[in-house]
Amino acid sequence: MNITAAKEILKTHVSKVTTLTEEQFDYIFSHFQYQQYKKGQTIITEGTPVNCEYFVLSGCLKSFFINDELKMFILQFAMPTWWTSDYNALYSRNKATVNVDCITDAEVLCLSNEDREKLCREIHHVEYFFRxxxxxxxxxxxxxxxxxxxxxxxxRYEELMALYPELYNIVPKNLIAAYLGVSRETLSRLYTPEK
Amino acid sequence: MNITAAKEILKTHVSKVTTLTEEQFDYIFSHFQYQQYKKGQTIITEGTPVNCEYFVLSGCLKSFFINDELKMFILQFAMPTWWTSDYNALYSRNKATVNVDCITDAEVLCLSNEDREKLCREIHHVEYFFRxxxxxxxxxxxxxxxxxxxxxxxxRYEELMALYPELYNIVPKNLIAAYLGVSRETLSRLYTPEK
DNA sequence: TTGCAGATGTGATGTAGATCACGTGATGGC
DNA sequence: GCCATCACGTGATCTACATCACATCTGCAA
Structure with a gap:
């Protein structure tokens, strides 16, 4: 994807919520950084500082937490036009407690905390958008x-599939289970008849 | 509580987040409506339109959902300086799916959806506050x-009590259980030794 | 006073889902 | 093209919590 296409996706997304002039949008867009990631690559790592939030252009990310027993819980999947980060860490300037990585190859636009706050201060409509x-x-x-x-x-499984049917093809069942807060075995048994 | 005291509470709360001139705050405050409720009174009823959000001055509210089997789930307790409403209904202008009522006698400041949006439009710092x-x-x-x-x-029970110890004295255990998503019997048995 | 409704405790039993163990088939890196 | 790893299914067993039933105590209203 080239920058023009990325810009168009963000513009369409933002335009659904608020109105901006061409110049305003160009200015805003200049604060975003285009990034490409490979399947499996990590974007945010627990224990490290978090500077940015991410707008997904293509692919699928997950934000997740690993507990003491190494069990994974998925907070959010992030599909195109979704935003993701460790918002707790981002706003409180703490280290990340959550990880973000790529379920598939992905392209994102990255916006730093400082730039978001700056844009919010400078352009009322941006503040509105983020609210x-x-x-x-x-x-x-x-x-x-x-x-x-x-x-x-x-x-909950049927609810999730009804809401985001595209997940069914992209996301392995063990990750769906981790989102639903259930073991993969239980998820696998959902539709097997009682013996 | 008189209006001056109420105004002071809101002002202190807002000042922690953003700065406003006296005139701005007076103007903002003029959009709030002071209301008193008795213990047990209902503020938002499922199935009816929702127009306002509520800033708690004194007392304790709960927002809750009742499912088909008449089981109650508490989404949020609201103590002084907390805000509450059915935000889903409020923003999407649907009818409430959630109830809000008073666990104790309570005083609140009420702000309509229209007035909030108007204030956000008119005063950038208000938009910032709500974001x-x-x-x-x-x-x-x-x-x-x-x-x-x-x-x-x-x-989860200990976490809740550590975070909001005041709930222990004010809120009956069956409501704590409804917040934790557990039966009152199980909550009652938490600290009984195995037989 | 009486009596009723709410708050809490506790025993007996049922059940959804966890955990452990093992198997098969797909896939992707080298 | 081989082999390690991952995805997924499934049986056996365990457990946290739900549900039902009943008892006590308290405050309060008629």
């Missing part, structure tokens, strides 16, 4: 929490 | 989700 985006994330997170408390694995 | 606040909520929600997947009930 909107964070709000969407918050509502989605609350919904997921509720579904976690309320529904069993099977229901 | 900050939503971001904090998002990060907290992600943390809770992670704790849900990673930790057992006992750990």
């Amino acid at each position: 909107w985006r964070t709000n969407k994330g918050y509502v989605a997170s609350q919904k997921r929490l509720l579904s976690f408390m309320n529904n069993n694995v099977r229901y | 900050w606040r939503t971001n904090k909520g998002y990060v907290a929600s992600q943390k809770r989700l992670l704790s849900f997947m990673n930790n057992n009930v006992r750990y």
Whole structure:
């Protein structure tokens, strides 16, 4: 993908939420850095500082946490036009507690914390955009929490597949299980009849 | 509590995040409506439209969901200086799927969706404040989700009590259980030795 | 006073999902 | 083209928590 195509994707995404002049958008875009990653590559590593958030252009990322028993929990998948980072670390300027890596080859646009805050200060519409985006994330997170408390694995699996059918082909089942907070064995048994 | 005291609480809260002139804050405050509620009173009812979000001055609220089997799940407690509403309904202008009511007598400041958006448009620092606040909520929600997947009930109970010890005295155990996503019986048995 | 509703504890039993163990087939690096 | 690794399925067993049932205690309203 060339830079022009990347710019177009971001522009389309942002335009759905707020309006910017050509010059404003050019200025904003100049703060983003285009990056390419290979499948399996790590973008954010637990224990290291976090400087950027990432806008996905192509491919699929995951943000995940590994507990003491080395069990993995997936906080979020990130498909094209999604944003991801370790937001806790990013805003509090702590070291990452979460990892981000690539499920497939991926292209992203990277925006530093300082540049985001600068752009938010300089351009009111950018501040609006990020408020909107964070709000969407918050509502989605609350919904997921509720579904976690309320529904069993099977229901949550079907809910996820209905919402993001593209995950079915791209993401291996053990990662789906780690997102649903269930063992891969249980996920595998969901549709086997009782004996 | 008189209006002056209420105003001071909101002002202190907002000042921790952004700076406003006296006139700006007076203007902002004029959009809030002071309200008093009795213990047990309902503020937001499932199935009805939602127009406002609520800043808690005193007392304790809960936002909760009731599923088909009449089981209650608590999304959030709201103590003084916390904000609460059905944000999904509020932003998407749908009817509420969540209820909010009073665990104790409570005083709140109420801000309508329209007024919040108007203030955000008019005063850049207000937009900044709400972006900050939503971001904090998002990060907290992600943390809770992670704790849900990673930790057992006992750990989550101790985590909650460590974070908000005041809940221990104010909130009955069946509501704590509904927040932790566990039955009240299991919560009650947490510290009984194995027989 | 009486009596009712809410808050809490606790025994007995049921169950969803975890864990451990093992197998097969696919795949990708060298 | 070989071999290690990963993805996925499946049986046996274990366990945390749910559910149902019942008891106690408390505060409060008629």
